[in-house]
Amino acid sequence: MTIRTSEPDITPQKVYALAFGAHPDDVELSCGATLLKIMAEGQQVSVCDLTRGEMGTAGTPDTRRDEADRATAVMGYHSRTTLDLGDSKLFYTEENLAEIIRVIRAFRPDVVFCNPSDERHPDHSKASKLVTDACYYAGLKQLETTLNGSLQEPHRPQHLLYYIQFKHIDPDIIVDVSATFKASRNGVLAFASQFHREGATGEPETMIKRPEFLTGLEARARYFGEQIGVTYGEGFTLPSTIAISSFSSAFPGKAKL
Numbered sequence: 001m002t003i004r005t006s007e008p009d010i011t012p013q014k015v016y017a018l019a020f021g022a023h024p025d026d027v028e029l030s031c032g033a034t035l036l037k038i039m040a041e042g043q044q045v046s047v048c049d050l051t052r053g054e055m056g057t058a059g060t061p062d063t064r065r066d067e068a069d070r071a072t073a074v075m076g077y078h079s080r081t082t083l084d085l086g087d088s089k090l091f092y093t094e095e096n097l098a099e100i101i102r103v104i105r106a107f108r109p110d111v112v113f114c115n116p117s118d119e120r121h122p123d124h125s126k127a128s129k130l131v132t133d134a135c136y137y138a139g140l141k142q143l144e145t146t147l148n149g150s151l152q153e154p155h156r157p158q159h160l161l162y163y164i165q166f167k168h169i170d171p172d173i174i175v176d177v178s179a180t181f182k183a184s185r186n187g188v189l190a191f192a193s194q195f196h197r198e199g200a201t202g203e204p205e206t207m208i209k210r211p212e213f214l215t216g217l218e219a220r221a222r223y224f225g226e227q228i229g230v231t232y233g234e235g236f237t238l239p240s241t242i243a244i245s246s247f248s249s250a251f252p253g254k255a256k257l
Contacts, residue, residue: 010106010147015078016043018109022090022127023053024068025191029217030163031113032075032184033177034234039076040180047072048081048103050127055087056194063193071190090123092130100134102145105152112157116237120166128162132239135160161236171235174224181221181232188214
């Protein structure tokens with residue numbers, strides 16, 4: 001079976017992690033510090049926004065594109081792909097699924113991050129289902145997709161992690177991001193049109209434009225950090241149980257004196 005849809009402008013290259021968001025800024029708000037940690041460990045990270053965020057109350061499609069470019073430069077991602085699957089029209093269709101499969105096969109990630117399944121914004125929940133299914137279907141040899149006129153090889157990521165957004169979810173794992181959380185705020189603040197700005201007047205009021213919104217994000221990171229005895233943490237849920245191959249690596253002891 002071959003699925004044919006319009007092809008995004010992608011230069012295929014393997015990365016370790018690929019982070020999907022329904023809208024520009026989803027990734028930076030929810031797992032940016034973890035992505036910086038991964039890059040600090042010498043791995044490459046790419047981001048894919050499923051929509052242009054064109055239905056947002058604040059900003060314009062052009063503004064949001066420029067802000068996404070700025071965030072990409074600030075964060076140091078390998079690349080950022082923007083699909084146009086329809087903000088507030090992110091439906092589960094064969095065409096949308098194929099677009100995501102094509103991105104997964106182009107970057108061949110070991111790890112995928114995406115929106116959680118139960119969320120305040122319907123697009124977030126829909127994105128979660130689309131990405132989850134695409135990760136599986138991308139590994140099917142009989143499901144064919146093309147990129148730049150060439151047939152793509154099947155690829156199924158080894159790990160899928162759901163980040164946490166508006167709704168509180170008890171995480172399955174918490175990543176220590178004490179060393180990268182402050183820097184990750186620069187990626188968030190690159191989306192200046194979406195958040196509160198001191199002295200700005202006449203801007204539309206939204207939930208995320210409240211002065212308390214970014215403060216709340218930091219409070220959550222501090223809360224998750226406290227759960228594991230560090231300053232900042234980012235939490236994730238998992239669709240399956242993690243296997244441990246090296247016990248001492250997963251449960252390290254204290255260094256000998």
